[in-house]
Amino acid sequence: MNDSTCATKIEDRCLEDYVIGSVSEFGSIAVDEAQIIDFARRFDPQVFHTDPEAAKKSIYGGLIASGWHTASMMMRLIVEHYLPGARSLGSPGIDELRWIRPVRPGDELSVRVTVLEANRSRSKPDRGVVRSFVEVLNQNHEVVLAVKAVNLMLCREAK
Secondary structure: OOOOOOOOOHHHOOHHHOOOOOEEEEEEEEOOHHHHHHHHHHHOOOHHHHOHHHHHOOOOOOOOOOHHHHHHHHHHHHHHHOOOHHHEOOOOEEEEEEEOOOOOOOOEEEEEEEEEEEEEOOOOOOEEEEEEEEEEEOOOOOEEEEEEEEEEEEOOOOO
């Protein structure tokens, strides 16, 4: 359901466009050392995120991005390529989040989303819930982050 495989333009997508079992791959975002350090200094100041020399002595053997930074980059790609702007009503939360592999300076990240459920609300028929399995991949197509996400979407027509 990326821009090349979904017939509906991103800004026009509704709950009905999220088909159970569909897989979308999209995006590309470069990870650099300065961004890793800046994010970590502000939000996750552990030495393996903030100090390249100290990080060499850590269990990671070098500087790695904060998992929260990785999740933020994932969200950027999802907003740009997958969620339909005004028709997306946000998220009540996530069901599961795993940081599987470290993200390092020089990595190039992309996203793969599999739609697990897309159900219209019984109590509010103008909207519904999309549950997805989201994977962030590095340039070697290795999964670095996996999350079960929940999003609220407007329907094309209320029933």
